Amino acid sequence: MYGEFKLEMPQQLDEALALIAEDPAEVLSGGTNLMIELRARKLRPEQVVSLDALSELRGIEVDGNRITLGARTTISDILRCDDMAEFGPSLLDAANLFAGQMVRNMGTVGGNIACSSPAADLVPPLMSLDAEITLVSSKGTRKVALCDYYLSYKKDVRAPSEMITSVSWKKLAKNSSNSFYKLARRIGDAITVTGVAVTLTMDGDRCTTARIALGAVAPTVFRATNAEKILEGQILTDDLITTAAQQAKAQSSPISDVRASAEYRLHTVGKLTHRLLTQARDKLV
Amino acid sequence: MKNSKEIILKINGRNEKITVPSHRTLLEALRETGHVEVKCGCEKGDCGACAVLVDNVAIDSCLTLAWTSEGKEITTISGLGTPDEPHPLQAAFRDLGAAQCGFCTPGMIIAAQGVINDNPAPTDDEIRMGLSGNLCRCTGYAKILDAVGHAASEMRKNGEPS
Structure with missing residues (x-):
């Protein structure tokens, strides 16, 4: 075949x-x-x-404040990790809605990142956690922020001689909320129509850090940085959240395909960003 | 064919020799060695008909290369039980009418065993999630879910090793 x-x-x-x-x-x-x-x-x-024999690349490690997933860590490994709800709630959300059992048992974090699909479901969560990936070649090692990894549709900064060996991020700051919403045509085993991952960190009623990562609504997964800037340093009123959600929409450039029209994707980016930001704020304030 | 070699696959506890090229999938290799109980459906990881256990973990054999399966324990539906001595999942599928045309059944039962290996007492939602990568074109899902829940509870009662 x-x-x-x-x-x-x-x-x-x-x-x-x-x-x-x-x-x-x-x-x-x-x-x-x-x-x-x-x-x-x-x-x-x-x-x-x-890479089947390279078990050294599989596993979840915690070193002080940093969580590292080996590139060969499977989606099922994420689901089996008792502390994932604390380490990366959005990543757990994504793993819970990821394909079917056999694919979750086989599919790996490194592979999901490296396939450079705009609909790769682990990527918006990892981006919302400010994850960094380690690229290794026979010449050496470099680290790249995941939000700088993708260049355009299925294009990334990885050289042919390089391999992703791990992805890591800092534990969430106190008073943070992190979540992912996958919109698809059904719950199980479906490709994402719109994916939104959000992290908010609050100091009292003021937002100190905002991360909004969007999947399947542009040639790559990306951070809606304009929307993040609107929120950071501010008291999160309903109006401000509405403005940020509109900015997220403005930064998106979806296509129409068999799963959804571009118009519907834009509509849902706005709605879902608004919903996730509101839920995060209400949880923290 | 170039890039061919003899490999030994341990299938249902027996070592079987087969000469296959590097691009041959585990699914193709299994069916070539007569294990036609492993079904070929979509060949792209959507339908779960080709599921087998590799080292007790359910995987899609259509997305696995035969060469990388050497040295691992491969279990097909025939390795779980026989018509005379059915596995509790097989008995439950038979007794509760969970098979219609039967094409998805081998993959369904392997996926169900994968769920039970991980969690001997799965909830209905956990069973649903565990079977979300298996399609039944007869759409007999309700009885399949019932059968898996029933078999899991029978296995717990009998204290069967999962």
Whole structure:
């Protein structure tokens, strides 16, 4: 069914990095995205490098104030982590609505980020948590803020010789609320129409930090920074939240496809941003 | 074919040798070795008909390469029970009318076992979530959910290892 390719199954990260440094390759993690692209012949690589044996890349670590997920951590691993409701409530929201059981057991955090889809459901939550990703090549390591990772539709800053090895973020500040809403045509196993992740941190009734990350309403997942600026440093009145939601809408540039029209997506970005901001404020104030 | 090699897959406790190219999926390899109880549906991870347990975790065999499955324990529906000695899930599907045409049943039961491996006492919502990657074109979902709940409680009563 598939086009032929050379399959490498390195046992060590160094070996994997050497392979992708030498020749162009597709990196195979959970396979829930790449296998479909291969089958549809959207990708025709000469070489596929499977990370299946690299268990060192899988796991959730907490070091002081920082949470790190190895790139091969699966969606099911996120759901099984008892502390995820505290570490990343929005990420847990997304994992709970992610595909079906088998795909959750196979699909990985690194793969979801690396596929660079605007509808990748873990990305808005991670962006709303100010996550940073670690890119490693045989030449060295660099860290990139997730909000700077995507360039345009399915384009990102990762070089062919680089691999995502982990994603990490700082624990939420006190008096913060973080959530994700996935709008889709049904609850289970559906591609997102509009995804909104919000983080608010309050000092009394004043907002100190606002993060609004939007999925499936532009060529990439992105932060509605104009809307965030309207909120930061302010007392969050209903009017201010309405203005911020309008800004989020203004920064979106959705397309029409089989799932929804551009018009509907714009409408729901405004409504959902308004709803999530209001819920977060009401929880904290 | 270039890029072919002999691999050994441990299927339902038995080692089976098969020569396959690197791009062969686990689903294709299983069916080629006669394990046609594993069904081929959408081949893109939407329908769950091809679900098997790999090291006790339910996965879609259509999204898995055969080569990367070497050295792992693969369990198909036939590895869970037989007509004479059905697994509690198989018995519950039979007794509660949870199979209509039967095409989705192998994947449904494997996914259900995956849920129970993780959580021996799943709630109705947890069963729903666990089966959300399995499609039944006869749309007999209500009886499937009943059968899984019933089997899980039978397994708890009998203290069966999950």
